Amino acid sequence: MKKSIGICFAVVTLLGSLSVTQAKGDGFGEVVKFIEQFYHVKHQGIPLLARAGLKTATTVARISGGPRRQIAEAGSVKVAYFDDQDFRSNGSYVGFKSSMNSLLTGWSPLIQAASPKEEAQTYIYLREAGDKFNVMVVTIEPREACVVQVNLSPASLAKLMRNPDEMGNTITVDATTNDNQ
Amino acid sequence: MKSLSRTPLKSAKLAALAVFLMLGATATAMAQNPRIQTSQLDGLAAKASETVDVNIDESLMALTTKFLSSKDDDERKVKELVSGLKGIYVKSFEFENEGQYTDADLESIRSQLRNPGWSRIINARSKKDGSIEVYLMHTGTQVSGLAVLATELKEITVINIVGPVDLEKLTQLEGEFGIPELGLQGTAPKRKN
Numbered sequence: 001m002k003k004s005i006g007i008c009f010a011v012v013t014l015l016g017s018l019s020v021t022q023a024k025g026d027g028f029g030e031v032v033k034f035i036e037q038f039y040h041v042k043h044q045g046i047p048l049l050a051r052a053g054l055k056t057a058t059t060v061a062r063i064s065g066g067p068r069r070q071i072a073e074a075g076s077v078k079v080a081y082f083d084d085q086d087f088r089s090n091g092s093y094v095g096f097k098s099s100m101n102s103l104l105t106g107w108s109p110l111i112q113a114a115s116p117k118e119e120a121q122t123y124i125y126l127r128e129a130g131d132k133f134n135v136m137v138v139t140i141e142p143r144e145a146c147v148v149q150v151n152l153s154p155a156s157l158a159k160l161m162r163n164p165d166e167m168g169n170t171i172t173v174d175a176t177t178n179d180n181q
Numbered sequence: 182m183k184s185l186s187r188t189p190l191k192s193a194k195l196a197a198l199a200v201f202l203m204l205g206a207t208a209t210a211m212a213q214n215p216r217i218q219t220s221q222l223d224g225l226a227a228k229a230s231e232t233v234d235v236n237i238d239e240s241l242m243a244l245t246t247k248f249l250s251s252k253d254d255d256e257r258k259v260k261e262l263v264s265g266l267k268g269i270y271v272k273s274f275e276f277e278n279e280g281q282y283t284d285a286d287l288e289s290i291r292s293q294l295r296n297p298g299w300s301r302i303i304n305a306r307s308k309k310d311g312s313i314e315v316y317l318m319h320t321g322t323q324v325s326g327l328a329v330l331a332t333e334l335k336e337i338t339v340i341n342i343v344g345p346v347d348l349e350k351l352t353q354l355e356g357e358f359g360i361p362e363l364g365l366q367g368t369a370p371k372r373k374n
Contacts, residue, residue: 158248
């Protein structure tokens with residue numbers, strides 16, 4: 001999880017500038033806003049157009065043994081990250097999870113994992129989007145967090161479903177990795 | 182006049198009977214549901230050092246079956262294993278210390294597994310390794326679900342697989358779809374209710 005969040009920051013450094021990405025009414029923006037309100041933090045976004053053409057993820061290729069290809073559909077990636085802010089929940093993890101589930105009506109919670117001792121949480125939600133799937137991954141650690149939403153083809157999702165524990169990390173790395181990394 | 186005055190009463194009795202039958206049918210259907218409810222355990226999350234909750238519902242199982250490759254040996258094997266399954270649900274809690282949960286916490290799960298249709302096929306207990314109980318639900322002659330309740334001093338895992346599944350299939354699914362390694366390979370049924 002640390003690696004994936006770290007990569008979020010590396011992408012921003014590479015791009016050299018920050019801007020705010022806030023989609024509204026699609027779940028992503030609502031989750032980002034909710035995290036801001038719950039933890040009293042502010043997010044930074046990554047200009048998505050700037051990412052176009054940068055990404056060549058190999059995760060599915062590693063899983064399937066096939067040629068290099070990316071998981072997320074081109075242009076479908078939304079990323080918001082929270083750097084060097086306080087995400088210690090002081091035991092309010094259960095309330096956070098419950099609120100997330102209430103917020104994301106229409107999304108199915110695939111995996112929800114938490115390590116309250118380490119103040120780490122991972123959530124993966126899915127939603128059908130035509131012939132694709134929207135997948136949202138939320139990772140939270142004591143000092144940083146990342147929200148990623150991507151569109152996946154059913155074939156990619158089916159492969160990733162075999163290992164849901166690793167799915168969040170795989171998607172986050174895929175969504176935030178570029179050729180230069 | 183008499184017959185007229187009795188008609189509403191008769192109707193009310195019939196309506197009550199219909200409601201009673203409907204409630205009975207609903208209760209039976211719920212009792213025969215291979216999907217067990219685990220939300221009652223959520224209160225343990227506050228005391229746990231690790232929690233994992235995996236929900237793969239029928240539509241996601243269908244997707245997996247449809248899109249895993251038949252050409253790749255590994256994927257084909259998994260595809261065959263999950264074919265027909267309608268859901269895989271896993272919930273686990275790890276605790277820092279012993280004594281963070283009691284049998285009363287597990288009763289919400291065990292009470293469901295005492296319902297008609299469920300039969301316990303494995304009940305293995307050891308002081309060192311904890312206990313593991315495996316239950317199958319039969320609907321007619323078909324297996325329609327499986328449940329595992331595995332407990333250690335500092336850990337609880339509940340697995341619920343909905344659909345045609347057996348012990349052999351479960352052992353092959355260990356490590357896939359969020360199902361942890363249970364070490365069931367070679368475990369012989371020890372007790373049957």
